Amino acid sequence: xxxxxxxxxxxxxxxxxxxxxxxxxxxxxxxxxxxxxxxxxxxxxxxxxxxxxxxxxxxxxxxxxxxxxxxxxxxxxxxxxxxxxxxxxxxxxxxxxxxxxxxxxxxxxxxxxxxxxxxxxxxxxxxxxxxxxxxxxxxxxxxxxxxxxxxxxxxxxxxxxxxxxxxxxxxxxxxxxxxxxxxxxxxxxxxxxxxxxxxxxxxxxxxxxxxxxxxxxxxxxxxxxxxxxxxxxxxxxxxxxxxxxxxxxxxxxxxxxxxxxxxxxxxxxxxxxxxxx
Amino acid sequence: xxxxxxxxxxxxxxxxxxxxxxxxxxxxxxxxxxxxxxxxxxxxxxxxxxxxxxxxxxxxxxxxxxxxxxxxxxxxxxxxxxxxxxxxxxxxxxxxxxxxxxxxxxxxxxxxxxxxxxxxxxxxxxxxxxxxxxxxxxxxxxxxxxxxxxxxxxxxxxxxxxxxxxxxxxxxxxxxxxxxxxxxxxxxxxxxxxxxxxxxxxxxxxxxxxxxxxxxxxxxxxxxxxxxxxxxxxxxxxxxxxxxxxxxxxxxxxxxxxxxxxxxxxxxxxxxx
Numbered sequence: 150x151x152x153x154x155x156x157x158x159x160x161x162x163x164x165x166x167x168x169x170x171x172x173x174x175x176x177x178x179x180x181x182x183x184x185x186x187x188x189x190x191x192x193x194x195x196x197x198x199x200x201x202x203x204x205x206x207x208x209x210x211x212x213x214x215x216x217x218x219x220x221x222x223x224x225x226x227x228x229x230x231x232x233x234x235x236x237x238x239x240x241x242x243x244x245x246x247x248x249x250x251x252x253x254x255x256x257x258x259x260x261x262x263x264x265x266x267x268x269x270x271x272x273x274x275x276x277x278x279x280x281x282x283x284x285x286x287x288x289x290x291x292x293x294x295x296x297x298x299x300x301x302x303x304x305x306x307x308x309x310x311x312x313x314x315x316x317x318x319x320x321x322x323x324x325x326x327x328x329x330x331x332x333x334x335x336x337x338x339x340x341x342x343x344x345x346x347x348x349x350x351x352x353x354x355x356x357x358x359x360x361x362x363x364x365x366x367x368x369x370x371x372x373x374x375x376x377x378x379x380x381x382x383x384x385x386x387x388x389x390x391x392x393x394x395x396x397x398x399x400x401x402x403x404x405x406x407x408x409x410x411x412x413x414x415x416x417x418x419x420x421x422x423x424x425x426x
Numbered sequence: 427x428x429x430x431x432x433x434x435x436x437x438x439x440x441x442x443x444x445x446x447x448x449x450x451x452x453x454x455x456x457x458x459x460x461x462x463x464x465x466x467x468x469x470x471x472x473x474x475x476x477x478x479x480x481x482x483x484x485x486x487x488x489x490x491x492x493x494x495x496x497x498x499x500x501x502x503x504x505x506x507x508x509x510x511x512x513x514x515x516x517x518x519x520x521x522x523x524x525x526x527x528x529x530x531x532x533x534x535x536x537x538x539x540x541x542x543x544x545x546x547x548x549x550x551x552x553x554x555x556x557x558x559x560x561x562x563x564x565x566x567x568x569x570x571x572x573x574x575x576x577x578x579x580x581x582x583x584x585x586x587x588x589x590x591x592x593x594x595x596x597x598x599x600x601x602x603x604x605x606x607x608x609x610x611x612x613x614x615x616x617x618x619x620x621x622x623x624x625x626x627x628x629x630x631x632x633x634x635x636x637x638x639x640x641x642x643x644x645x646x647x648x649x650x651x652x653x654x655x656x657x658x659x660x661x662x663x664x665x666x667x668x669x670x671x672x673x674x675x676x677x678x679x680x681x682x683x684x685x686x687x688x689x690x691x692x693x694x695x696x697x698x699x
Contacts, residue, residue: 315532318501321518322525323547323594333546337537414537418580 202384210388220373220385224392227358227369230286231396234293235354239347242298246305246343247331256306267303271296271353272360279365289361289369297354304346308339341415344408351404355397370396446513447474448602448634449498454507456493467493469659470507475602475636480628482645483638483653486696490660491638495606498636499525512601521551524595528607530587534579540566540590541575547598561597568630569593569623585616592624596631603628605637609644618676621648625674642696646670646688647679654695663695 186204193203214220249256274292282288312335320330336343362371370389377385409416456468467490475481485491496502497509500516500523509516511523527533534543541562548558566572569589579587588608595603605624609617621644628635639645645652652666668688670679679685 313532315527315529316535318496319525319527319533319535321501322499322523323550324519324521324598325546325550329550334535337535340537414578414580417578418536421580 237294238297242301250309297350300349308342466659482649485655524600
């Protein structure tokens with residue numbers, strides 16, 4: 150933010166004030182969550198409905214099933230699929246994107262198919278993946294990696310194609326080799342867009358993690374939720390859904406933290422640019 | 427050509443030392459294929475730049491000045507004719523050329539600190555770490571930014587960013603420095619400072635400079651020779667020797683009656699009168 154740039158001249162005590170402001174900002178973000186939580190808690194407190202169990206029993210099941218209980222195995226198995234599939238998608242997405250960027254003829258030949266595959270809703274590939282890879286680890290990882298590949302790949306390609314010619318000319322003049330230019334100039338220059346692609350891929354990967362466990366599966370969070378629902382264990386079903394929400398949130402927080410580290414220069418430059426305008 | 431006719435007040439000790447020009451253009455023509463038919467940016471451009479010389483290329487907008495500079499840098503190939511650097515044809519960018527682009531915001535790498543930007547050409551040339559650090563510190567000091575190394579370029583003012591770009595071009599001690607309207611995006615005050623900076627740095631590094639500008643005052647103030655080119659297609663209309671005494675000074679040099687004379691003459695050429 151530009152405020153950090155102007156902060157040198159601030160009077161003493163300003164830090165304390167900004168601490169208060171920070172607390173205020175946190176409060177504005179949290180209040181709705183607190184209200185919704187309390188509404189759910191009290192509204193569902195005396196519920197005898199099978200489909201709408203009290204929040205207290207859902208939270209209890211969250212603890213006994215997912216933290217101390219048997220569902221921990223489902224959690225770790227799902228996270229393993231997610232991690233392996235997502236890493237493969239990220240590495241291949243950036244790698245293939247860079248390759249297509251550098252090979253114009255390959256790019257022009259493949260680009261219609263890339264978009265064709267990109268718009269294909271990946272969950273429909275579950276039956277195909279099942280027949281090709283059977284049930285188990287490989288099928289799930291392949292499915293997650295395949296679906297999550299496209300946002301990163303296409304964003305990498307797009308970001309690299311958008312690199313300013315002056316930056317490339319500069320690299321040539323400074324004597325940077327073609328390969329060096331890819332790593333020292335093109336990748337960092339395209340990084341904001343690559344990161345946007347990776348974030349998109351993460352969301353897709355989480356969706357596919359669950360979807361890949363719905364059919365012909367015997368483990369994972371998705372399996373747990375479907376199984377709980379089919380055996381009328383609605384408390385368990387709700388706890389599984391909450392676990393998914395927590396996984397999504399934690400993954401996003403970790404992603405943003407990494408993004409802020411890698412792209413600090415980008416946000417810094419943008420803030421300065423905005424302040425000058 | 428006038429390669430060796432340098433007058434004594436130019437760069438001390440450079441006169442008559444070198445017979446091969448640093449760059450020469452021979453009948454350079456550049457045509458771009460365009461949607462509305464081919465466009466001729468340069469037609470028959472011929473001139474030499476001698477070692478140690480400060481040559482300014484002036485011309486109106488659309489005179490192919492940037493094309494000319496890209497050709498001199500080896501970034502673009504002429505459609506016909508020949509571009510030579512130190513006697514050898516320019517097929518790609520030779521290691522002995524530095525370029526300062528007009529738009530420092532696009533040319534500096536925002537993900538690298540100032541020191542890392544300046545260090546990059548040394549790093550790719552395999553210069554050892556301790557020597558790199560020394561040379562970066564020295565060159566940043568000579569452009570007047572001794573303490574900016576840890577900053578990012580975008581944290582600096584426009585004038586300071588262009589100083590960083592100049593430092594980066596000088597870090598690897600090129601023989602020839604090409605500058606493409608380098609001071610066009612800074613305010614007038616900063617511009618004068620940077621003009622004096624480049625004259626001082628040129629003296630310090632003993633470097634040959636080709637400086638492209640549309641500003642006639644700037645060209646006359648800086649140059650040993652001004653190469654005037656006309657509007658599309660660009661042709662050399664005249665090469666004018668500037669014999670104003672050195673060191674030059676923003677106030678006294680520009681008050682010199684000879685300055686006004688050069689200025690008037692070149693303005694007439696550029697405005698095609």
